[in-house]
Amino acid sequence: MSQALRAVIIDDETNAREALSNLIRIVSPEVVICGEARNADAGTELIRRERPNLIFLDIQMPGKSGFDLLSGFEKVDFGVIFTTAYQEYAIRAFRFSAIDYLLKPIDPDELQTAIEKYRERVGSVNPEQLRILQEQLDPARTPRLVERKRNDNQRIALPTAEGIHFVQMTEIIQCESLGSYTKFHLVKGPAIVVSRLLKEYEEILDHYYFFCVHQSNIINLEHIKRYVKGDGGQVWMSDNTEIEVSRRRKDEFLALLSDFYVNSGKLK
Structure with a gap:
C-alpha cells in the first residue's frame, strides 16, 4: 500500500475545493486532505501549520495569487500541483515550465496521473520553473498568434x-x-x-x-x-x-x- 500523503487545497471557490477533495478521496484515497483555504494568506498559515507534502494551488485568487503565496516562502519544500481555469495560454505555459497542472473542471484520470507523477518525483518546484511559468502566463508578454518572439534570454x-x-x-x-x-x-x-x-x-x-x-x-x-x-x-x-x-x-x-x-x- 502506498504511503499516505498529506495535502492541502487552496482555492477561492468553495465548490472547486469540495469537488477536488471528493475526487482525491475517490482516485487516490492514500492522499489525506489535512486542510483547505480560500485565499493566499489563509493558505500560507495552513501550510506553515500543517506542513503538507503536497498542495493543490489555484493561480487566480482575489487579492494575492498562487504565485504570491509561493513567493512568501524562503524555500518551497513541498510539491505543488496548480489548478487553473486558464485556457488560452495554460497548456503551452505549463509545458514550457515543466510544472504539473490541472485544468478546471478537473478530470479524474488527469488528477490521478498528476499525483502519481509527484510520487515518482517527490520534489519541490524549482524557483526557475515558477519564473518561466509566470512569464509564459503573462498576457502582456505573450505575442499574438501572428507574431513571433525572439529566442534571446528565454x-x-x-x-x-x-x-x-x-x-x-x-x-x-x-x-x-x-x-x-x-x-x-x-x-x-x-x-x-x-x-x-x-x-x-x-x-x-x-x-x-x-x-x-x-x-x-x-x-x-x-x-x-x-x-x-x-x-x-x-x-x-x-x-x-x-x-x-x-x-x-x-x-x-x-x-x-x-x-x-x-x-x-x-x-x-
Whole structure:
C-alpha cells in the first residue's frame, strides 16, 4: 500500500475545493486532505501549520495569487500541483515550465496521473520553473498568434529521468523525434532526451523562431548556416547536420525565415 500523503487545497471557490477533495478521496484515497483555504494568506498559515507534502494551488485568487503565496516562502519544500481555469495560454505555459497542472473542471484520470507523477518525483518546484511559468502566463508578454518572439534570454525547462534541465532557447540547435521521445541537440554539452512527443514541442515553441520543417525535426532558425534549394530543400545547421525540408512546408518555412532575418537585423 502506498504511503499516505498529506495535502492541502487552496482555492477561492468553495465548490472547486469540495469537488477536488471528493475526487482525491475517490482516485487516490492514500492522499489525506489535512486542510483547505480560500485565499493566499489563509493558505500560507495552513501550510506553515500543517506542513503538507503536497498542495493543490489555484493561480487566480482575489487579492494575492498562487504565485504570491509561493513567493512568501524562503524555500518551497513541498510539491505543488496548480489548478487553473486558464485556457488560452495554460497548456503551452505549463509545458514550457515543466510544472504539473490541472485544468478546471478537473478530470479524474488527469488528477490521478498528476499525483502519481509527484510520487515518482517527490520534489519541490524549482524557483526557475515558477519564473518561466509566470512569464509564459503573462498576457502582456505573450505575442499574438501572428507574431513571433525572439529566442534571446528565454529559458525552457526540460524534464528528464535525472531531473529538470534549464536550457537557453538560443542553445537549442534542433529537436529530433525519437518515437515517444524528443531529443534536444544543443550547442554545448550532450543532447537531452525528454519523454514527450515532438508534436508537443511544436506547439510549445510555436511563438518563437523555431519551425517544424519535417515530421521528425524542429529547427532553430538562429542556427541555420545554409539553405539548399530543392523539391523541399535542405538546411545545414550550425553543427553541420543536414535536415530535409518537407515540400508541403517549404513556402511557410521560407516566409518565416525571411521574417526572422528582417526582425533580427541579419538581412543582407
